[in-house]
Amino acid sequence: MKILRYIVLAIGCLIWIVGLSPSILPWLWKEQIVEDGYQYGDLYKLSTLSAFRDPRKHCTGYLPPARPESPKKVHLYIIGDSFTEKGRVGKADFAVDEYTYVHLADFLHIKLDTAEHNILLIETVERHFRQRFATELTVLVPDTATFVAKVGPGKFVHRLDEAFSGKHTADRLDGFLFQNDLALRIKEWKSDFNHRFFDREASGVTLVNNDRDMVYYMDTDTPEITSAFTPVRTTELDSMIANLNASRNFADSLGFDNVILxxxxxxxxxxxxxxxxxxxxxxxxxxxxxLEMPYIDILPDFRRMGRSAYLKGDSHWTCEGQTLWLNKVNALINRLVGGPAS
Structure with missing residues (x-):
């Protein structure tokens, strides 16, 4: 009986430590000891509706097109968000010699090698575009070396506040205890019951097209500027274009040969x-x-693709959608590198 008490105490201490520590759960995810909650899609995680359970697929086998001969090595820098983060795309997907990625929320301290052909690709999802270009980009920081500086919680007292924050602790405990298949099935029963009998779903998602498709609520049911249905005034549009061009001019001053949106x-x-x-x-x-930069336009192509462009239970694209985007990016890179003759 005493051994059982010690076992229960040990389990309780483990759960308590995981709930308080910001670093243990990410390590458990990395080592695949517990699931990260996104194994069936980010929208499924928010809704746990069984119809949208969509097992995660890793896109493999993409081969970029051959690059035209160039006297310089090509170095692609991407300032992007979750669509271009590590694990989705990487150096092997682009017709380049060198590759550097930084998230839009972090900082890239940079010293360009002018012996290379340096290309900057600015990638952002539509919902956050208006927020990000309400000002000029501040991601690039001139320096004596190139490295990524991640934005952290700050001083010790801020990290302590973060550790003991009730919301963050609850999120960590949910991620540790309730993202396994058994817990998700139980959540599904509740979510399916509420949807079927009360026409109610989680506040983080919106069902469209007679409930056949699920999208993120920030894109629809909010008056904030993340929504695709919040009006954009001409003055705001002009301001965003000015900030885009100023960001491109700053990148030019650092030595970039091309900037792509x-x-x-x-x-x-x-x-x-x-x-x-x-x-x-x-x-x-x-x-x-x-607008003073080339761009990659996939909206018309995705509309032709329809449902095959996006994952059923996720807000991100399918492998087919990603491949289409990569083909367009690589085609533009090859044109820029090859020059007028290409």
Missing amino acids: SIIPNKVSVLSPGYGRYNNLIERIYNHPG
């Missing part, structure tokens, strides 16, 4: 643009006469 459409913009009065943000940015 890529706005990844929200899932709802592809599958249900008639959900409300669509603001046409992507088209208006790309077609603005003041």
Whole structure:
């Protein structure tokens, strides 16, 4: 009986430590000791509706096209978000010699090698474009060496507050205890019951197209600027274009040879643009006469692809959608590197 008490105490201490520590759970995810909660999609994690359980697939086998002969090595830098993070795309997916990625929330201290052909790709999902270009980009920091500086919690007292924050602790405990298949099945029973009998689903998602598709609520049911249905005034559009061009000019001053823009459409913009009065943000940015950089436009292609462009239980693209984007990026890189003759 005493041994049983010690076992229960040990388990309780383990759960308590995982709940308080910001670093243990990510390590458990990395070592695949526990699931990270995204194994069936980020939208499924929010809703736990069984119809949208979509096992995660890793896209493999993509081969970039051959690159035209160039006197310089090609170095691609990406400032991006979750669509281009590690694990989704990497150096092997691009027709380049060198590759550097930094998240839009972090900082890239940079010293360019002018012996290389340096290309900067700015990638952002549609929902966050207006936030990110309300000002100029501040990700690039001139320095004597190139390295990524991640934004951390800050001083010790801030890290302590983070550790004892009730919301973060609850999130860590949920990730540790309730993202396994057994717990998810029980959550599904509750979510399916509420949806079927009360027409109610989790507040983080929106069902569209007669409940056949699921999208992120920030893209639809909010008056905030993340929504694809919140109006964009011409003055705001002009301001974003000015900030884009200023960001490109700053990149030019650091020695970049080319700067490319890529706005990844929200899932709802592809599958249900008639959900409300669509603001046409992507088209208006790309077609603005003041835009001073080349861009990668996949919105028309994705609309032709329909449901095959996005994962059923996730807000990210399928392997087919990713391949289409990579083909367009690599084609543009090859044109820029090859020059007018290409």
